[in-house]
Amino acid sequence: MDSLHKAADGSAVDLDQPLADQNRKKLAVAIAEALREAADDVATQVEAGVEVDRLTMVALGNIADEIEAGLGAAAVESSDAAIADYGLSVSTDLVNEHAIKWAEERAAALITSSGTGGTLLDTTRDAIREMIADAVRDGTSMRDLAKQLRESFAFGKDRAQMIAHTEIAAASVNGAMQAWIVSGVVKRKRWILAEGACTVCQANADQGEIDLLQEFASGDMGPPGHPRCRCSVIGITKDETMKQVMFA
Numbered sequence: 001m002d003s004l005h006k007a008a009d010g011s012a013v014d015l016d017q018p019l020a021d022q023n024r025k026k027l028a029v030a031i032a033e034a035l036r037e038a039a040d041d042v043a044t045q046v047e048a049g050v051e052v053d054r055l056t057m058v059a060l061g062n063i064a065d066e067i068e069a070g071l072g073a074a075a076v077e078s079s080d081a082a083i084a085d086y087g088l089s090v091s092t093d094l095v096n097e098h099a100i101k102w103a104e105e106r107a108a109a110l111i112t113s114s115g116t117g118g119t120l121l122d123t124t125r126d127a128i129r130e131m132i133a134d135a136v137r138d139g140t141s142m143r144d145l146a147k148q149l150r151e152s153f154a155f156g157k158d159r160a161q162m163i164a165h166t167e168i169a170a171a172s173v174n175g176a177m178q179a180w181i182v183s184g185v186v187k188r189k190r191w192i193l194a195e196g197a198c199t200v201c202q203a204n205a206d207q208g209e210i211d212l213l214q215e216f217a218s219g220d221m222g223p224p225g226h227p228r229c230r231c232s233v234i235g236i237t238k239d240e241t242m243k244q245v246m247f248a
């Protein structure tokens with residue numbers, strides 16, 4: 001029944017396609033370099049008494065275009081794969097346009113080109129705020145605080161890799177979803193759990209099939225449900241009646 005199910009539904013989004021893989025590695029390197037540069041910048045600003053909310057990270061803003069391009073390429077690769085996998089009769093140009101628009105919006109939400117806004121900046125500021133609070137509590141010197149900032153997870157390689165992984169996974173899933181939405185034949189979706197997935201992802205998978213445009217229990221339209229999530233999603237093309245017939 002598994003193979004029958006797969007044939008009827010298309011296939012789960014492949015998170016490790018060649019371009020996605022390549023762009024994930026490239027982005028991880030670019031983000032790591034930008035974070036390292038931003039750490040020096042932030043340390044200088046903190047030492048100069050700049051408030052956390054006013055901290056800028058120009059180095060991150062400088063790679064906004066690169067992030068957008070990497071996400072766009074991975075999203076388009078995935079929408080092309082979805083069109084082929086599901087045999088969708090759609091305009092590839094139109095789907096790609098949607099995928100690229102998604103990438104633009106995602107990249108802009110992550111970091112503005114000025115390096116003064118976006119979720120990447122917000123989460124980094126939150127981490128800095130905590131480190132400053134700890135430093136005040138412990139009576140850490142400004143010099144040691146600057147050192148702690150530079151050596152923290154917030155500005156480290158591991159975080160760069162985590163961000164690249166999460167963002168490229170989102171690009172792959174959303175690229176496929178744009179193709180599904182435009183096609184009009186993919187009506188429903190199902191969360192595909194990664195091995196060893198957490199309870200949040202488990203709850204999404206437990207929902208079974210839901211409407212394509214509905215959010216999963218976690219509030220996400222599809223994976224990743226959180227940083228480092230390895231889950232995928234499958235689009236369902238058959239309506240309820242046809243499925244009952246098929247699996248009767």
Ligand SMILES: [Zn+2]
Binds near residue numbers: 197201225226
């Ligand atoms: Zn999870």
Ligand SMILES: [Zn+2]
Binds near residue numbers: 194
């Ligand atoms: Zn997951």
